[in-house]
Amino acid sequence: MSSNVISGYALDSDISSTARELYVLLAIADGIAPDPADPALSELLAFGLITPHPDSPTDGRYLVLNPVHAATRRQAELYRAARDAISAAEALPDTLRDLSISYRSTERPRVGAVEYLEGTQAINARVSEIIADATQELLTSQPHGPRPRARLDISRHRDLDAIRRGVSMRTLYRATARADETTAYWTAQMTAAGGHVRTLDGAFARSIVVDRRWAIIDDPASPPDELRAVFVEDVAVAGYVAGQFDRDWAAAMPWTGGKLRTSERAMSDLQISVCQLLAAGHDQRQIARELNVSHRTVTHQIAQIKEISGAGSIFQLAMWWERRGS
Structure with missing residues (x-):
């Protein structure tokens, strides 16, 4: 039996060939089990395909149930478990927020700190940590066209949380992103929450600026096939990168993700x-x-x-x- 576990639920998505054969035998034999100790009986019971006979619940006789009804019940369990798992994932940042505050309170303040990180996972984790500390402003430049759905999902929760805390958010995309439905969906959510998004023709640098204190840019020395980022905690450097962003922003066109919002309306x-x-x-x-x-x-x-x-x-x-x- 293939099995998985989500949010405390054991989710059996199939039954073994042995249990299938036993189900047929029980149906033919009026529910009388050939071997009361057969492990396949537990499998059928767990899946809801049989139940102890109400007239003789302890003598190895069972009622054979409709597989369609069993599938419907199991499908409902899977749906509930999947929704529970999504809710748990959404709640994770809040459940660990007190620990994050405690962790940050033990850190020594750094001036002019520079970090080099490599790989999407490490970079995203550090970006999320810095944005979680944001109190004023978040500026993001994305010059390479639409981002993959997985990255947008990560930034969606992170950025919405910042906006709800009162952080001003501006995001700059390349104009080609307007044709991407996933990016339009993300943009519609951000602008509905109070963020601002614009698109710009032509080239501009990728960067993230947090509170004009942190600047995160691509490592210019990294090979083309590797993702490396430089994290600089310095108001002068962050102010310079923010100035570049402000000049690009002034030349860009506002975008509210209209393609998605039309269908929502x-x-x-x-x-x-x-x-x-x-x-x-x-x-x-x-x-x-x-x-x-x-x-x-x-x-x-x-x-x-x-x-x-x-x-x-x-x-x-x-x-x-x-x-x-x-």
């Missing part, structure tokens, strides 16, 4: 309520009762939302709503 209040309840774990009948509409209405609204979101299933639709940050 197409959603009705009812569709938004349906998405919220789906993301909260309600099934379609529960949503119908909660919103005081018919089950058919809910089904119709979900079909329309799938067209807007591009989701192919209820689960994908719920995940799409979770990812959009609502």
